[in-house]
Amino acid sequence: MTGARCGRRSLSNAVSVVIVGGGHGGFQAAASLRAEGYDGSITIYGEEPHLPYQRPPLSKGMLLGKQEERHAILRPAEFYATQRIEVVRGRRIASLAELPPSDWVILATGARNRALPRDGVFYLRTLGETAEIKQRLADARDVAIIGGGFIGLEVAAAARALGKDVTVYEAGPRLMGRVVAPVVSDYFLAQHEARGVRVVLNSTAAPEADLIVAGIGVVPNDELAREAGLAVGNGIAVDEFLRTSDPRIFAIGDCAEYPNPYAGARVRLESVQNAVDQAACVARAICGRPAAYDAVPWFWSDQFDIHLQMTGIATGFDRTVTRGDVASNKFSVFYYRGGELRAVDSINRAAEHMTARKLIAARARVTPEQAADESFDLKSAILAG
Ligand SMILES: Cc1cc2nc3c(=O)[nH]c(=O)nc-3n(C[C@H](O)[C@H](O)[C@H](O)COP(=O)(O)OP(=O)(O)OC[C@H]3O[C@@H](n4cnc5c(N)ncnc54)[C@H](O)[C@@H]3O)c2cc1C
Numbered sequence: 001m002t003g004a005r006c007g008r009r010s011l012s013n014a015v016s017v018v019i020v021g022g023g024h025g026g027f028q029a030a031a032s033l034r035a036e037g038y039d040g041s042i043t044i045y046g047e048e049p050h051l052p053y054q055r056p057p058l059s060k061g062m063l064l065g066k067q068e069e070r071h072a073i074l075r076p077a078e079f080y081a082t083q084r085i086e087v088v089r090g091r092r093i094a095s096l097a098e099l100p101p102s103d104w105v106i107l108a109t110g111a112r113n114r115a116l117p118r119d120g121v122f123y124l125r126t127l128g129e130t131a132e133i134k135q136r137l138a139d140a141r142d143v144a145i146i147g148g149g150f151i152g153l154e155v156a157a158a159a160r161a162l163g164k165d166v167t168v169y170e171a172g173p174r175l176m177g178r179v180v181a182p183v184v185s186d187y188f189l190a191q192h193e194a195r196g197v198r199v200v201l202n203s204t205a206a207p208e209a210d211l212i213v214a215g216i217g218v219v220p221n222d223e224l225a226r227e228a229g230l231a232v233g234n235g236i237a238v239d240e241f242l243r244t245s246d247p248r249i250f251a252i253g254d255c256a257e258y259p260n261p262y263a264g265a266r267v268r269l270e271s272v273q274n275a276v277d278q279a280a281c282v283a284r285a286i287c288g289r290p291a292a293y294d295a296v297p298w299f300w301s302d303q304f305d306i307h308l309q310m311t312g313i314a315t316g317f318d319r320t321v322t323r324g325d326v327a328s329n330k331f332s333v334f335y336y337r338g339g340e341l342r343a344v345d346s347i348n349r350a351a352e353h354m355t356a357r358k359l360i361a362a363r364a365r366v367t368p369e370q371a372a373d374e375s376f377d378l379k380s381a382i383l384a385g
Pocket residue numbers: 020021022023024025026045046047048054055056057058059091092093094108109110111124125126151221224252253254255269270271272273275298299300301302
């Protein structure tokens with residue numbers, strides 16, 4: 001891994017990078033390599049028929065008809081031509097042995113939806129699945145959503161906004177229970193119910209409806225790594241430089257399990273931020289500027305007109321503090337573990353979310369009392385570090 005391999009050098013000195021997976025992470029790795037001055041060949045193999053696209057609009061604007069496929073596509077074909085990035089579409093790689101020889105391989109294979117053992121259930125991850133659900137939504141009178149996580153609730157909100165009779169069935173005792181505090185779950189439950197969504201908690205019922213959509217989590221696409229004998233945990237295992245057990249092979253995004261300094265544990269995250277920032281980190285490493293990956297995690301979800309933004313890793317929290325009035329629909333929840341601020345969820349408070357990212361990055365000391373006190377200037381805590 002040498003800097004001499006990057007920079008604007010002639011192609012005769014160039015090396016090659018092969019990226020498996022043409023999603024958000026795969027695209028960003030290629031784009032970041034060029035932005036870093038990498039001059040060698042770049043090939044992306046993606047099993048989907050489309051150019052790389054972003055998934056957030058799939059469960060939001062696209063179901064509502066406010067956004068179309070072209071809004072999700074990350075860059076037009078000309079971008080790849082001018083950047084000399086070859087995108088091989090519709091090609092599923094079954095073994096790393098299929099790949100042409102290259103200096104570096106980046107696995108960006110993402111994850112796939114966990115499926116229920118029954119027919120007649122639809123899942124949402126791809127453009128094709130979105131088009132199918134959208135079409136069926138148009139004819140459906142009632143819609144059942146299995147799973148009260150982000151995707152299920154976003155689909156529920158879209159279906160309800162389209163005037164459908166919507167019921168969400170959640171196996172756990174609260175919505176988004178794996179990732180948010182009870183105060184946030186309760187708020188979203190009240191907001192969905194106020195808009196006419198029925199929510200059934202603690203339910204593993206197999207509902208009947210004109211349209212049934214399940215959002216019950218994902219499974220990392222780690223088969224390629226397993227087959228190649230690379231270490232795999234909850235996803236493809238990588239070190240702090242995002243290297244697999246073969247140092248020529250990186251893994252990024254939804255498929256990768258990495259040591260996260262904010263969690264103090266190995267985690268696998270499913271977010272645009274994670275895929276994009278890890279891709280940029282790997283591009284820098286290939287260009288001879290390796291650095292441990294330590295970007296602050298953040299995520300968002302839109303349900304109706306509610307904008308939820310999250311930063312940090314809340315897992316294992318032992319205390320939460322609410323800043324602002326829940327009834328005003330604008331508030332943040334601060335998560336503490338052992339007295340340390342670990343994460344912040346902001347509801348309709350975009351500016352506070354940006355400040356919270358900086359607080360988490362700076363490992364700032366904000367006491368629960370300060371967090372709860374709206375007159376306390378959070379930015380002063382960033383400066384105090
Ligand atoms: C409906 C939906 C809404 C979302 N909303 C948000 C949001 O609001 N905010 C947010 O932060 N995140 C959101 N996410 C999550 C975010 O989209 C993902 O975290 C992100 O796409 C991860 O990027 P990735 O490159 O790791 O995986 P992906 O974007 O999934 O790309 C992986 C690609 O690799 C391909 N592939 C897999 N195996 C192979 C193989 N063997 N050969 C060739 N190709 C292969 C797959 O087909 C896929 O195209 C959402 C996800 C979904 C599904």
